[in-house]
Amino acid sequence: MIRLRPEQKLAERSVPITPAGYAALQARYKTLFEDERPKLVEIVSWAAGNGDRSENGDYQYGKKRLREIDREVRHLSKRMKAANIIDPAEQPDKARIYFGATVTLADEDDNQRSVTIVGDDEADAGAGRIGWNSPLARALRKAEIGDLRIVTLPSGTKEWEVIAIRYPE
Template structure:
């Protein structure tokens, strides 16, 4: 990876929990089912065997991805941020557009971004435009619907 994979402690714990659940829970049970299905004879028309092998490949692929992401992760605790007057990783920022419509966003790691919940990935256009901004600063954000200007209204860190 050419840039660090910043992640909050909570986000890293979620990746770790998913990895442990797949490796210690779902995968062993699935291997057991596949082994049982393979012992039933003809594998070409055995749905349990065919589906089980397919699901096992999906789990192994996900485990590999999770492992790589955790290895590349740089855990950053937003509560330890020294400069709380500017937008940095982990901040909860309130912004307003030209029509005074306000939005509250939390800048988190890309692996823990959830736009519906207001969590925006660190390398998203919003986060890139807002980095380093202070209260009262105007920033332009290139969005699919066109470029918009936002004013930083409030900043809070955990």
């Protein structure tokens, strides 16, 4: 069995993310760790000093919420360590679809749709941001204007034509 050094494991697990997405992760981490958690620790400490903890709602709720915060802080910390920050504006080949591209697509019925390929942590399909590892993003990788791509979705297969590719300035 071949063992990888820790830095090799981290490189293999690197997760692409835009600078804005990374900033959002950092902001959430900071809010939880520096604001919410200290306030909650203070409440739990106060509630613990009130005596019987078995029927103390402030203590029980506080401990439960503290565990939730700690779990999310650990998750965010792991995601930030594995993050590979990629600025889409610095993409050298802007004629093809890579991470950070905003792509205009047309289906068989000539219905157009515009999507931006972002990191999986910052994906929001309703806002037109799809994750790098989503079926549509995987099918579109390295495509050029005019290329046809068949995408297998949960609802079935669909063919998309690349109409336009844009990157932020």
